[in-house]
Amino acid sequence: MEPKRDHASVVVNPIVVYIGLAGVAILLQVVLPLSFMPVILARILGVILIVLNFVFGIPAIRGMLQAKTSPIPQRPSTTLILSGVYQRTRNPMYVGLTMVFAGALILNQNMWGLLFVPLLVWLITIWVIIPEETYLEEKFGLEYAKYKSSVRRWI
Numbered sequence: 001m002e003p004k005r006d007h008a009s010v011v012v013n014p015i016v017v018y019i020g021l022a023g024v025a026i027l028l029q030v031v032l033p034l035s036f037m038p039v040i041l042a043r044i045l046g047v048i049l050i051v052l053n054f055v056f057g058i059p060a061i062r063g064m065l066q067a068k069t070s071p072i073p074q075r076p077s078t079t080l081i082l083s084g085v086y087q088r089t090r091n092p093m094y095v096g097l098t099m100v101f102a103g104a105l106i107l108n109q110n111m112w113g114l115l116f117v118p119l120l121v122w123l124i125t126i127w128v129i130i131p132e133e134t135y136l137e138e139k140f141g142l143e144y145a146k147y148k149s150s151v152r153r154w155i
Contacts, residue, residue: 006076008135011127014073014094018101021120025105025112034111046107049099057096059085073132080140082147089155090133090148094124121154129153 036042063086064071067079071093085092098120105113136144 006139008073008077008128008132010073010131014097014124014128017120017123017127018097021116021123022101022105022113025110025116028112029110036106036109036111036114039109042106042109046103046105049103049106052099052103053096055096056085056089056092056099060092060096073128077136077139080136080144080147087151090151090153091129094129095155098124125153 037045061071063081063084067081069077069079069081089095098117101120102114102117133144133148137148
């Protein structure tokens, strides 16, 4: 019998999903360019989305490091973090990464990246978040179940 692993059984590393879809968006923009919006507007919107990562993603990582638990899904979670940005969303790092994904592609006038955001959210949800939630519920039990019922998955 195989020993039980103390980490989420994510299908794929989330960074691979973000980088992979960004690569596909860049390739599509080269092959099938889509016009988007005025450059100045794209720059403003792109920068705003990237800066919003400082509201979600950076505080989430800082909270995990302060709690001495790993932000990497293939490593054990030692603590359930319920404070800070985790009071607003159960997945602030993915919210932040998604904003950086969209912001960077908009900044570079890549409409494909924006069109891929719903696909990205869906893939991260089924390949990463749902396995993480299953693991956290098994590990932290009722405490995580209560948290899950009171805080949204995304925003």
